[in-house]
Amino acid sequence: MANSPSGESLTDRIVRVLETFTAERSMQSAAEIGRRAGLPPSTAHRIVEELVEAGLLERDEDRRIHLGMRLWELALRGSFALRLRQAALPHMEDVQATIRQHTQLAVLENDEALFIERLSHPDAGANITRIAGRLPLHASSSGLLLLAHAAAPVRERVLAGPLRALAPETVTDAVVLRRLLAEIRRTGVVIAPGSIETVSTGVAVGIRDAGVVAAALSVVLPRETDPAAAVRALQDAAARIEADLRG
Amino acid sequence: MANSPSGESLTDRIVRVLETFTAERSMQSAAEIGRRAGLPPSTAHRIVEELVEAGLLERDEDRRIHLGMRLWELALRGSFALRLRQAALPHMEDVQATIRQHTQLAVLENDEALFIERLSHPDAGANITRIAGRLPLHASSSGLLLLAHAAAPVRERVLAGPLRALAPETVTDAVVLRRLLAEIRRTGVVIAPGSIETVSTGVAVGIRDAGVVAAALSVVLPRETDPAAAVRALQDAAARIEADLRG
Numbered sequence: 388m389a390n391s392p393s394g395e396s397l398t399d400r401i402v403r404v405l406e407t408f409t410a411e412r413s414m415q416s417a418a419e420i421g422r423r424a425g426l427p428p429s430t431a432h433r434i435v436e437e438l439v440e441a442g443l444l445e446r447d448e449d450r451r452i453h454l455g456m457r458l459w460e461l462a463l464r465g466s467f468a469l470r471l472r473q474a475a476l477p478h479m480e481d482v483q484a485t486i487r488q489h490t491q492l493a494v495l496e497n498d499e500a501l502f503i504e505r506l507s508h509p510d511a512g513a514n515i516t517r518i519a520g521r522l523p524l525h526a527s528s529s530g531l532l533l534l535a536h537a538a539a540p541v542r543e544r545v546l547a548g549p550l551r552a553l554a555p556e557t558v559t560d561a562v563v564l565r566r567l568l569a570e571i572r573r574t575g576v577v578i579a580p581g582s583i584e585t586v587s588t589g590v591a592v593g594i595r596d597a598g599v600v601a602a603a604l605s606v607v608l609p610r611e612t613d614p615a616a617a618v619r620a621l622q623d624a625a626a627r628i629e630a631d632l633r634g
Numbered sequence: 635m636a637n638s639p640s641g642e643s644l645t646d647r648i649v650r651v652l653e654t655f656t657a658e659r660s661m662q663s664a665a666e667i668g669r670r671a672g673l674p675p676s677t678a679h680r681i682v683e684e685l686v687e688a689g690l691l692e693r694d695e696d697r698r699i700h701l702g703m704r705l706w707e708l709a710l711r712g713s714f715a716l717r718l719r720q721a722a723l724p725h726m727e728d729v730q731a732t733i734r735q736h737t738q739l740a741v742l743e744n745d746e747a748l749f750i751e752r753l754s755h756p757d758a759g760a761n762i763t764r765i766a767g768r769l770p771l772h773a774s775s776s777g778l779l780l781l782a783h784a785a786a787p788v789r790e791r792v793l794a795g796p797l798r799a800l801a802p803e804t805v806t807d808a809v810v811l812r813r814l815l816a817e818i819r820r821t822g823v824v825i826a827p828g829s830i831e832t833v834s835t836g837v838a839v840g841i842r843d844a845g846v847v848a849a850a851l852s853v854v855l856p857r858e859t860d861p862a863a864a865v866r867a868l869q870d871a872a873a874r875i876e877a878d879l880r881g
Binding site for chain 2: 396397398399402413438440441453458459460461463464465468476496497501506518520
């Protein structure tokens with residue numbers, strides 16, 4: 388319906404417009420949106436107008452465009468992400484209070500780890516993750532956990548590469564990675580020192596919903612910290628989150 | 635662009651499809667979506683296909699449709715709601731820990747209070763609000779706070795009614811309401827006993843961003859509780875959230 392000469396649907400073009408907005412670029416002019424979305428000015432203008440009209444985008448007094456609260460509402464109201472995050476948040480707070488480091492919740496989305504919640508601790512160091520941000524599956528502890536439990540086609544696609552190194556210790560050899568994933572399925576735990584940053588260790592466990600691993604719960608520890616307490620806290624929290632999801 | 639015979643844009647029809655999903659109805663068949671969106675089956679089918687293709691909707695093995703993680707990601711990545719919620723959450727946790735009741739964050743959206751965060755306390759009673767849920771501006775403490783600081787056209791539209799009573803004490807008289815709003819602007823605080831439920835009192839204060847009231851921070855207290863401590867905790871948290879938004 389309403390396909391452009393290139394065969395792209397209007398839905399695709401709407402997605403391209405929405406994709407131009409990021410945490411660093413939350414306000415744009417209609418011209419900037421069009422340029423970044425790679426759309427002809429008149430097309431970009433019409434789509435932006437329609438989206439403003441529908442409340443998915445909003446325009447301020449300076450005619451700068453930003454994402455609308457209505458989009459946020461529609462995206463969250465019936466979402467599994469919200470249900471999962473609601474069930475997880477109180478238990479993530481317990482982990483954060485005990486371990487005093489960054490605590491994250493991630494799901495598998497389009498062959499990457501998508502972070503849907505993150506609690507920071509004032510005592511904790513820098514952390515690359517951010518809510519609605521993504522990391523490669525093979526590099527982050529959450530990603531490895533999700534990849535180990537992913538459907539076979541997803542796993543094979545990722546193993547077929549390319550496997551980019553985010554740090555010197557990121558596992559980028561498909562044979563080593565395949566062995567690591569089998570080990571993660573056996574133990575249910577990821578302990579990934581230095582895979583994103585040399586100074587830290589990612590620790591992740593899975594959260595099951597309706598029998599399948601639906602999310603990864605993780606903390607980022609300073610490299611020198613023994614991960615045993617974090618593993619216990621994460622496993623304990625995951626069990627309680629799973630019980631709440633069943634409730 | 636791509637308007638239907640009724641003059642409705644494809645964007646509007648996409649919004650109508652997304653609107654059929656709610657917390658109680660997060661999984662639907664394509665036929666149910668079409669019926670609830672009031673769209674002809676062939677139109678509904680094409681829009682659902684496009685949205686699945688783009689990842690905004692997802693289809694499970696039983697061909698049930700649910701909202702996609704991609705929609706969630708696009709809606710949040712560049713949103714003010716996320717920035718506000720990120721700044722507010724640690725301070726909301728402090729309020730919740732001190733007051734031990736439900737703590738909420740709301741914004742004005744399309745003449746209603748839209749709740750973008752809610753922390754529940756195990757000791758607290760029932761609470762009508764829910765994340766991505768809405769309440770009338772004239773009835774909830776958050777809504778009254780937002781209405782008092784809303785642009786004049788919004789305020790006049792709401793005062794022009796209808797002003798529905800959610801409880802026997804909901805203010806539904808426009809003259810009384812106008813006086814109440816002036817008082818709220820003067821004090822900066824809403825204390826609304828029984829406006830939603832006879833057994834509880836809503837207490838709300840404003841959070842300013844770039845000089846204007848952008849959100850309401852509120853707690854729901856049992857009716858018999860003195861609101862003074864809650865007012866202090868909310869004002870204190872709001873000041874810290876405003877400082878974090880500026881940072």
